[in-house]
Amino acid sequence: MGFKVAVVGATGNVGREMLNILEERGFPVSEVVALASRRSQGTEVSFGDKTLKVKALDTYDFSDTDIAIMSAGGNISKEWSPKIGKQGCVVIDNSSAFRYDPEVPLIVPEVNPDAIEGFSKKNIIANPNCSTAQMVVALKPLHDVATIKRVVVATYQSVSGAGKEGMDELFTQTRAVFVADPVEAKKFTKRIAFNVIPHIDVFMEDGSTKEEWKMVAETKKMLDPKIKLTATCVRVPVFIGHSEAVNVEFEKPITADEARDILREAPGCLVIDKREDGGYITPIESAGEDATYISRIREDSTLDNALNMWIVSDNLRKGAALNAVQIAELLVERGLIQPKKKAA
Structure with missing residues (x-):
């Protein structure tokens, strides 16, 4: 049984x-199709040992496609995801366009798999923000x-969260510093090389940024609307891997040892927590890995029932x-989707 899958923004x-x-x-x-804008038409991308030629999104017919995985940005998703969904193709959207729509499930399979049942209202499933997903x-x-009860999080987010342009800017600026060339900031609001920037996405009326607001709204939608959360999101000069310093206050008592044992058994989690030099994970070790790594688990002596943690994952x-x-695997495992084309 094979599914025809389109990757948009390939x-x-x-x-x-x-x-x-x-x-x-x-x-x-059964088939994978690579889609992008017209200017990328004909570009070659790899799928295993195969080479796929990119086709144009705006001329593609989704009527015989089972799943479209979208990574082409919010504006494109707003325009195309509903059209694709109406053609009977399930959209898994990586942008923020539909995350806060009550008729669109926002899913992390290890966290709220049962919410996927609601996808059929619009045939769209939303992928959360990278910093929220790992947390x-x-x-x-x-x-x-x-x-x-409450979460206080400070993020240390890699430049790949801002796309290829973000990675290129860090590389170009770093080289410029070493050869004493002028350092230009184009993608980011300030120089990112050898610096940190406490600003991701646009500012909102209350002084928070939209990235910080996303972490609040998405945690409430996926985990529990009663959780209070405050975030400070920071861009750091790291190519791949987001890190988070997280302080969590609980209603019930929980020790660091108990938390460590719970997390060691939890799906998607890998605890690396030795109280010694290097006994923790940094972003460079998370790159290319699937796990969400948890280190530095310890009790917060200033609060009852509170813990501190360091959480790291490959944001890409x-x-x-x-x-x-x-999410696509979850659709298949639960029998929520069948291939449109039967294998010959």
Whole structure:
């Protein structure tokens, strides 16, 4: 049984990663189609040992396609996802366009798999923001045991979260610093090389940025609307891998040892937490890996029933491409989707 899968935005960082992960995980495909804008038409991308020629999104007929995994940005998704869904193709959208739509499930398979049942209202399923995805993977098993009241998180987000242009800017600026060339900031609001920028996405009326607001809204939608959360999101000069310093206050008592044991058994989590030099994960070790890593688990002496944690994950994988493919796998595992074309 194979499914016809279209990857929209196949020439971008996340689109290419989606193609890699579909092949790596052996997703049951009958055919994979790479789609992008007209200016990318004819570009070649890899799918395993095959080379796919990119086709234009605006002339593609989705009527015989089973799943469209979208990574082409919010504006394109707003225009195309409803049209694709109406053709009977299930859209798994990596943008923020439909995350807060009450008729669109927002899914991290390790956290709220049952919510996927509601996808048929619009034939669209939303993938959460990269920084939220890894955090809720670690929070969910602890919430089930001790009930989270409040979360305070500071993120350290890699430049790949801003796409290829972000990675190019870090590389170009770093080289410019070493050869004493002028350093130009184009993608980011300030220089990113050898610097950190406490600003991701646009500013909102209350002084928070939209990235910070996303973490609040998405955690409430996927985990529990009663959880209070405050975030400070920071761009750091790292190519791949988001890190988060997280303080969690619980309703019930929970020790660091109990949390460590719970997280070691939790799906998608990998605890690396030795209280010694180097006994923790940094972004460079998470790159190319599927797990959400948790380190530095310790009790907060200033609050009752509170813990501190360090959470790290590859934002291009769990934060985007891997989670989208896992959603597709969940559709198949639960029998919620059947191939339109029967195998000959």
